[in-house]
Amino acid sequence: MISYIKGILVSMRPGGAVVENNGIGYDIMMPAGKEFPGGIGQEVKIYTHMHVREDDLSLFGFLTKDELEAFELLIGVSGIGPKVGLSVLATLSVYELKIAVMSDDSKTIAKTPGLGPKGAKKLILELRDKLDFEEFKQEDTVSFEGETLEEDSVAITAQGLVSLGYSRSEAMMAIKKVENAADYGPEQLLKKALTKLI
Known part of the structure; x- marks a missing residue:
């Protein structure tokens, strides 16, 4: 309207x-x-x-239009009303939401006040096929949902960060901030990614 x-x-x-x-x-x-x-x-x-x-x-x-589109997708999930939809977008940017959905990171989404772990898992299930992930497909360092990442060092680093207590979303966002991440070995990449988390 x-x-x-x-x-x-x-x-x-x-x-x-x-x-x-x-x-x-x-x-x-x-x-x-x-x-x-x-x-x-x-x-x-x-x-x-x-x-x-x-x-x-x-x-x-x-x-932004991106926020509006994400909100409309969020409230299309059964059990998610406008107030919780707003709360999700106050807690996470659209970019962070996409990464959390792609990496099946319900822990990060569950930080949203009024949502909880069950709601976060349901949201991931329903949004996985609806969100536009085109921006990530063009980049060479990200692949999710338990698939092998394109470079072993990236996959090993992501697992290393998760074992240190970071969420999968935090791990992937840190790695994405490292320029030419796939060119580094796991040890070097882990050190560089850790600097992005501080």
């Missing part, structure tokens, strides 16, 4: 903002911690999702 709202930012609060457009103030719920850096009075553009129920009409807003 409303794809986005462009207007003046009138006020902000944790988890929401009011944007004025043509004399109307839209109260928009947003992921906590995703407030605008520029402050009150600036012109903003918020991608929106209108949630309609018998007893409620709410507007949810996001800074």
Whole structure:
């Protein structure tokens, strides 16, 4: 119904903002911690999702289309309502969510307030075939779901980081931050990946 709202930012609060457009103030719920850096009075553009129920009409807003698309996929999972969907996107970026789903890392997703381990596992099952992982397929260091990674040193390093207590998502994100990760041996790559986790 409303794809986005462009207007003046009138006020902000944790988890929401009011944007004025043509004399109307839209109260928009947003992921906590995703407030605008520029402050009150600036012109903003918020991608929106209108949630309609018998007893409620709410507007949810996001800074990027990617966040909006991820939110709509999240609330499409049975048992995940808009508040939990917002909570997931306040806890994880879209990128982190994709990595957690690809690496079957329910532990990271379960950090979301109001979700829990069972909900995290269900979310992974339902989102695995729906999220767009194209950005990862173009990179040479990532392959998930228990498959052998393209380079043995990357797989060994990922397992090493997990054995040190890091989640699978944290391990893969650290390795991805190392330039030309596949060119290093496991020992060197582990040292470099550890510096990315500090």
